Amino acid sequence: MKIVSVVGARPNFMKVAPLMAEMRKFPEIHSLLVHTGQHYDFEMSQVFFQDLEIPKPDIYLAVGSANHAVQTANVMIGFDKVLEDEKPDLVLVVGDVNSTLACALVASKRCIPVAHVEAGLRSFDRTMPEEVNRLLTDQISDLLFVTSSDAIDNLLKEGVDRSKIYLVGNVMIDSLCRSREKALKSDARSRLGLDGQSFAVLTLHRPSNVDDPSRLREIFAAIQEVSRHLKIVFPVHPRTAERIRSLGEASSTASHDIIFTPPMGSIDFLSLLMAATFVMTDSGGLQEETTYLGIPCLTLRENTERPVTVSLGTNTIVGLDPARLIEKTADILAHGRKQTQIPELWDGHASERIVDVLRQKFR
């Protein structure tokens, strides 16, 4: 049973790491890893291979950055050649980035079964490129592995056959569980001068937040206000770094209470998360990690494709109003953490369930 798994961008690495480790336990599985090269900087790619002990990719497509059409097309051309040469029994894709859709589409056209891990998530906002990637990938997948029951409902409404859908839990949480011990030993906090101090973590990279200069300025004004109460660590995504540079904003925004850092590896970042008072973010995965860790998360978006993190977990959708962000941080600082729950099957064993299904299907 030959399985080609695909990674391309930063959030993919955390999802594929536990799956690769699990697949390697079974001699009947011949597992190959393809890295499309959608993300390529050391801090956006290689550091995760080291931190998460992911085997070196068997094939690297080096597509790099480009607009959506060119990037997606380049992945398709490169990946089609891989399928022609390797003739796998299954292509496994994760998440919702351009590489996910591009590889699923190519496999589907070659009539190779596609498994999609993290299927069925919907923000119902088609201005998000990821929403388009999710919708289309799910339509052409043969096995859909979901993290929560709302995803099953979404897929059924879109006409996906129930027999293709498996509720397995969350591979991001598997990855977090695997990294926890190492994160406890990380010295990231002392390197940033945060020992013994309370601090919040900020991440921002959605085009809807960072590509519009006036929106970015508004967010920074609100963050300045929050930083009067506690330090803020801000690992800056390359897209955001570019936008900040073009605004000429970094120097006016930086104060000794906002610590700008380059993007961080997963171990150092997890060590910060585990000690943070709260998190402000527009990332998808962080909404899940904070829910698992019980850390309040303020999501700087108008919607989420992960509603279970709001209904059960620690997530609050703050929207685009900076005043609401300030109000919510004041609430956390005054009242601390609320009683929340970890969603069903977010227990560190999702990849075992997935590989079990794959082995049964191909037996």
Ligand code: UD1
């Ligand atoms: C991509 C994903 C997004 C995911 C995010 C995580 C899509 C449509 N978007 O967005 O879902 O949440 O990754 O990071 O697939 N760049 C570098 N070095 C790199 C990679 C990118 O400098 O290693 C810069 C380039 O200038 C590039 C920009 O960042 O143009 C954006 O990268 P891109 O992969 O196009 O989209 P992301 O914003 O990273």
